[in-house]
Amino acid sequence: MTWDSASLAARVLHVAGQDLGGMWLRARPSPARDTLLAALPSGIRVHPAISDEALLGGPDIAATLAAGRLVTRPGLLETHAVLTLSMADRCTPGLAARLGRALDAGGKTLIAVDEGEDDATPPTALTERLGLFVTLDGVCLSDLSPISPVDEKVHDLYAKAILPDPVRDAIVAASVGLGIVSFRGPLAACCCARAIAAVDGRDCVTEADAAAACQLTLAHRATTLPEDEAPENQPPPDPPPDQQSQDSGTEGTERLVEATRMALPRGLLASLVAARSKGATQGTAGARKMGGPRGRPLPPRPGRPSAGRIDLFATLRATAPWQTIRRASHHNDPRPVLIEPADLHLKRHDTRTERLIIFVVDASGSSAMARMSEAKGAIESLLSQAYASRDHVALISFKGDGAAVTVPPTRSLVQAKRRLAGLTGGGGTPLAAALVEASHLTEAARRKGQTPTLVLLTDGRANIALDKTANRARAAADAEQVARKLRQAGVPTLVINTGTRPSPTLRPLASLLGGTYLALPYGAQDRLRAELT
Amino acid sequence: MTPFPFTAIVGQDQMKQAMILTAIDPSIGGVLVMGDRGTGKSTAVRALAGLLPKIRAVEGCPVNSPRLRDVPEWVDTAGTRVVQRATPVIDLPLGAAEDRVTGALDIERALTKGEKAFQPGLLAQANRGYLYVDEVNLLEDHIVDLLLDVAQSGENVVEREGLSIRHPARFVLVGSGNPEEGELRPQLLDRFGLMVDVASPTDVETRIEVIRRRDAFEANRAAFLRRWKPFEDSQRRAILDARKHLAGVETTDDTLRDCAELCIALGSDGLRGELTLLKAARAQAAYEGATRIGRDHLRQIAAMALQHRLRRDPMDDAGSAIRIHRLLDEVFGPLADAAE
Numbered sequence: 001m002t003w004d005s006a007s008l009a010a011r012v013l014h015v016a017g018q019d020l021g022g023m024w025l026r027a028r029p030s031p032a033r034d035t036l037l038a039a040l041p042s043g044i045r046v047h048p049a050i051s052d053e054a055l056l057g058g059p060d061i062a063a064t065l066a067a068g069r070l071v072t073r074p075g076l077l078e079t080h081a082v083l084t085l086s087m088a089d090r091c092t093p094g095l096a097a098r099l100g101r102a103l104d105a106g107g108k109t110l111i112a113v114d115e116g117e118d119d120a121t122p123p124t125a126l127t128e129r130l131g132l133f134v135t136l137d138g139v140c141l142s143d144l145s146p147i148s149p150v151d152e153k154v155h156d157l158y159a160k161a162i163l164p165d166p167v168r169d170a171i172v173a174a175s176v177g178l179g180i181v182s183f184r185g186p187l188a189a190c191c192c193a194r195a196i197a198a199v200d201g202r203d204c205v206t207e208a209d210a211a212a213a214c215q216l217t218l219a220h221r222a223t224t225l226p227e228d229e230a231p232e233n234q235p236p237p238d239p240p241p242d243q244q245s246q247d248s249g250t251e252g253t254e255r256l257v258e259a260t261r262m263a264l265p266r267g268l269l270a271s272l273v274a275a276r277s278k279g280a281t282q283g284t285a286g287a288r289k290m291g292g293p294r295g296r297p298l299p300p301r302p303g304r305p306s307a308g309r310i311d312l313f314a315t316l317r318a319t320a321p322w323q324t325i326r327r328a329s330h331h332n333d334p335r336p337v338l339i340e341p342a343d344l345h346l347k348r349h350d351t352r353t354e355r356l357i358i359f360v361v362d363a364s365g366s367s368a369m370a371r372m373s374e375a376k377g378a379i380e381s382l383l384s385q386a387y388a389s390r391d392h393v394a395l396i397s398f399k400g401d402g403a404a405v406t407v408p409p410t411r412s413l414v415q416a417k418r419r420l421a422g423l424t425g426g427g428g429t430p431l432a433a434a435l436v437e438a439s440h441l442t443e444a445a446r447r448k449g450q451t452p453t454l455v456l457l458t459d460g461r462a463n464i465a466l467d468k469t470a471n472r473a474r475a476a477a478d479a480e481q482v483a484r485k486l487r488q489a490g491v492p493t494l495v496i497n498t499g500t501r502p503s504p505t506l507r508p509l510a511s512l513l514g515g516t517y518l519a520l521p522y523g524a525q526d527r528l529r530a531e532l533t
Numbered sequence: 534m535t536p537f538p539f540t541a542i543v544g545q546d547q548m549k550q551a552m553i554l555t556a557i558d559p560s561i562g563g564v565l566v567m568g569d570r571g572t573g574k575s576t577a578v579r580a581l582a583g584l585l586p587k588i589r590a591v592e593g594c595p596v597n598s599p600r601l602r603d604v605p606e607w608v609d610t611a612g613t614r615v616v617q618r619a620t621p622v623i624d625l626p627l628g629a630a631e632d633r634v635t636g637a638l639d640i641e642r643a644l645t646k647g648e649k650a651f652q653p654g655l656l657a658q659a660n661r662g663y664l665y666v667d668e669v670n671l672l673e674d675h676i677v678d679l680l681l682d683v684a685q686s687g688e689n690v691v692e693r694e695g696l697s698i699r700h701p702a703r704f705v706l707v708g709s710g711n712p713e714e715g716e717l718r719p720q721l722l723d724r725f726g727l728m729v730d731v732a733s734p735t736d737v738e739t740r741i742e743v744i745r746r747r748d749a750f751e752a753n754r755a756a757f758l759r760r761w762k763p764f765e766d767s768q769r770r771a772i773l774d775a776r777k778h779l780a781g782v783e784t785t786d787d788t789l790r791d792c793a794e795l796c797i798a799l800g801s802d803g804l805r806g807e808l809t810l811l812k813a814a815r816a817q818a819a820y821e822g823a824t825r826i827g828r829d830h831l832r833q834i835a836a837m838a839l840q841h842r843l844r845r846d847p848m849d850d851a852g853s854a855i856r857i858h859r860l861l862d863e864v865f866g867p868l869a870d871a872a873e
Contacts, residue, residue, distance in 0.1 A: 019751075056626070056628050058630075093668075093671055094628075094671055097627050098626070098627055098628050100668075101624075101626060101627070101667060125570065125668070125714070128571060168744060168748065171744075172741045173737050175740075176737050181569050181733040182569060182570050183571045183733065183740070183744065184571040185571070186744050187744060187747060187748075190744065299630075301631075321643045322643060325643055325649055327647075488712070
C-alpha cells in the first residue's frame with residue numbers, strides 16, 4: 001500500500017469513522033506508523049488485557065464509600081468515541097465480542113493496531129467490523145508527507161454525497177467477485193467511497209472514488225482473487241464468474257476488482273487466509289483455561305475457600321456495602337469489619353492447559369500388530385516424559401465393524417501397557433467410526449479443559465461405513481464428512497501412513513483434517529516421537 | 534437507535550420464520566441463529582423488537598407483571614395502573630457480571646439508608662419478553678449455568694445472604710453466534726427451541742438489493758421507516774391473528790404419531806424435540822390460518838426444530854438439515870410436488 005492511500009485512509013477516517021467502525025492498521029513500529037497514527041482521530045489507548053470494569057464501567061467503590069451514595073465510574077467505551085487498540089493481534093475473542101458489540105451499537109471508532117507479524121491477526125469478529133485496512137509494507141521514509149487535516153466543508157459534503165446506482169452495484173459485484181461473504185465489506189466500501197468523494201471536494205461518487213474505496217475496504221476481506229488461482233485450502237467462491245456478466249456494471253466491476261488486487265501486496269492474502277483458516281485451531285502448547293492456580297489473573301468470583309484461594313481485596317469490596325446494614329443488626333459485634341461467608345471471593349487465573357494426545361490406530365488386516373507395536377512404542381516414550389510436558393495419552397483402536405477406546409485418557413504408563421497388551425487385530429477398516437470416537441474423546445477432553453491432539457496411524461482406505469455395512473464409497477464419504485467436522489472443531493492432527501508402500505489415498509484425508517501428513521514405514525518410532533514433541 | 538425494519542430484511546426466510554413462530558407462541562422456547570459474520574443476525578433480532586406487539590404490564594413493575602396481584606412483594610416501585618408497553622428485548626452483554634444478570638443488593642440504598650433492597654437484573658427486565666445473547670458461544674460458563682437454570686424453571690431465585698428473592702423470569706432466549714468461535718454446550722443447545730443456520734446470499738442481484746435497502750435506510754431513516762410501515766403493520770397483524778388462532782388449531786393423533794416417528798427415526802434425545810416440533814408446527818398452522826396441523830407444516834419446521842437435537846455425532850452440522858429432509862421423505866413419503 002502506498003503512503004498516498006494510507007493518508008487518504010486517515011482523512012476518510014476523520015470524515016466517516018463512526019460509519020466505518022474504524023481502521024485495522026497492520027504495521028510494524030516505524031516512523032511511517034507513528035506519522036499515520038498521529039494523523040488519525042485521537043482517542044484513548046487501550047490494550048488487549050483491559051478489564052471489563054475499565055472498558056464497560058462499574059461501581060467505583062472508593063468514591064462510593066467517600067460520598068455515601070453509589071458512584072459509578074463509566075467505562076472507556078462510554079466516555080470515549082475513539083479508541084486505539086494496541087497489540088490488537090493479542091486481543092481475545094471475548095474482548096473482540098465486547099468491542100464488536102459497541103461498534104454495532106454505533107457512534108464508535110476503533111483503531112486496531114497490530115504488529116504486522118506474519119500469522120498473528122486480530123480476531124475476525126473485530127477486523128470484520130473495521131471498515132478500513134491499511135498496511136504500511138513498502139512505505140519508506142522518503143515517501144512520508146504530512147497529512148493535511150480535513151475541514152468542516154468535507155463533513156457537509158460527506159453527509160450529502162450521492163452514490164450513483166451503477167457504482168454501488170459495481171461495488172457489490174466486486175465484493176462478490178472477491179469472495180467476500182459478509183455484507184459489511186460492500187457497506188463499508190459504499191460509505192468509504194462517499195467519504196473519498198467528499199475529501200476530494202465533490203458531492204458525487206465517481207468510479208475512481210469507488211476503486212480507491214475498494215482498495216481500502218475490500219482488499220483484506222478478499223478470500224479469492226479472480227486472476228490468481230485460489231489458495232488450495234480455500235473453497236472456490238460460490239458465484240461463478242458468468243453470473244456477474246448479467247450485471248450492468250461488469251466493466252466497472254472488473255476495474256474495481258483489479259484496483260483491489262493492486263492494493264494487496266504479494267503474500268499478504270496468503271498469510272491472511274492462513275491465519276483465518278487456522279481459526280479456532282490451537283497450537284500444541286495447550287489451550288487457555290480458567291480457574292487454575294497459576295497464570296494471568298482474571299476477575300474474582302464468589303466461592304467457598306475450599307475451591308480456591310481467597311482474594312482478600314475482592315472480598316473486602318463485596319463486604320463494604322453491607323457494613324451499615326450488618327452493623328444495625330449486630331450492635332455489639334466487636335469485629336471492625338463484619339464479613340460473612342457469602343462475601344468470600346476467590347482468585348481466578350488464566351493458564352495453559354494440559355495436552356491430550358489421542359492415538360487412533362488401525363487394528364485391521366494383517367499388519368495390525370506391527371502398527372500396534374509402533375503406537376505402543378510411541379505411547380510409552382511419550383508417557384515416560386509426560387510429567388515434564390504435562391501430556392495425557394489415549395488410544396482408540398478400530399477394526400472389524402467398529403472402534404473402541406482401548407486406552408482412556410491417562411498419564412499412567414502401567415495402565416496403558418496393561419490395556420494395550422490384550423489387543424487383537426483383523427477385519428475391515430471402519431475409519432469413520434474411529435473418527436467419530438475420536439471426536440467424542442476430543443470433545444470430552446475440551447470440556448475437561450485439556451487440549452486434544454490427534455494422531456492417526458493407518459495404512460489403508462476406509463471400507464466400512466458408519467452404519468457398519470461394507471461399502472467402500474459410502475465409507476469414504478462418511479470418513480470425509482467426519483473429518484471435515486473434526487477440522488471445524490480445530491483439532492490439530494497428524495496422519496501417519498504406516499504402509500510399507502505408502503498409498504497416496506491418505507494425503508487427501510490429511511488435508512481434509514487440516515493436519516500434517518507423514519509416511520512412516522515401520523521402525524521409525526523416534527521420528528514419530530520427534531514429530532509430536 | 535431505530536432498528537432496521539424486520540420486513541425489509543432481504544431473504545433469510547428461515548431465520549425470519551423462526552422468529553415469527555416464537556413471537557406467535559413464546560413457549561416454543563427461543564431461537565438460535567448460527568452463521569457467518571455480517572449476514573444480518575443481530576439486525577434481525579433488533580428488528581424483531583420493533584415488530585413485536587405491545588404487552589400490558591403494571592406501570593413501573595421491574596418484572597413486567599401483567600396484573601396487580603402478580604407483582605412480587607419485594608417490588609416497591611410499581612404503580613397501580615396497567616399500561617401498554619413494548620415487549621422487552623433485553624441484550625445480555627458478554628461481560629455482564631452475575632449480579633447484573635440475576636439482580637443483587639441495591640448498593641445505593643444499602644449504603645445510604647442501610648436498607649436491604651433488591652435491585653432487579655436483566656432476567657427481571659426480560660420477563661415476558663426476549664433475552665438476546667450475541668456471540669452466545671463465548672458466554673462464560675457460570676452465566677450459561679445460570680441461564681439454563683432460570684430458563685428451565687421460569688423463575689429467578691436469588692438466595693444470597695440477607696436476600697431471598699424470587700420472581701418470574703419467562704423469556705424467549707435468542708442467541709446468535711458464529712460456529713467458528715466454538716461449540717455450544719449440548720445442554721444450552723437443547724434449551725433453544727429452534728435453530729437456524731444463516732448464510733450470506735451469493736447471487737449478485739440479491740446482494741445489491743440488500744445494500745440498496747441498507748443504503749436507503751442509512752441515508753434517510755424516517756422516510757425508509759415510513760415506506761416500510763405498512764409491511765410492518767401487516768406483519769404485526771398476522772402475528773396477532775395467529776396468536777388468536779393458535780388455541781383453535783386441532784392436533785390429530787396422526788400428527789402426534791408423525792412427530793413421534795420423526796423423532797424416533799432421528800434418534801433425538803428426550804421429548805423436548807417432539808414437543809417443540811408440535812408447538813412450532815401448530816404456530817406455523819395458525820400463521821397460515823389452517824385449522825389443523827398438516828404434514829406440510831411439519832415439513833416446513835422439522836429442520837429448525839430438530840437439527841440441533843440430533844445425537845451428538847460428528848455428522849451433525851455437516852448436513853443435519855439435509856439428513857432431516859431425507860428422513861422426512863422416508864417417514865412421510867416423498868413430497869408430491871417436489872417443486873415446492
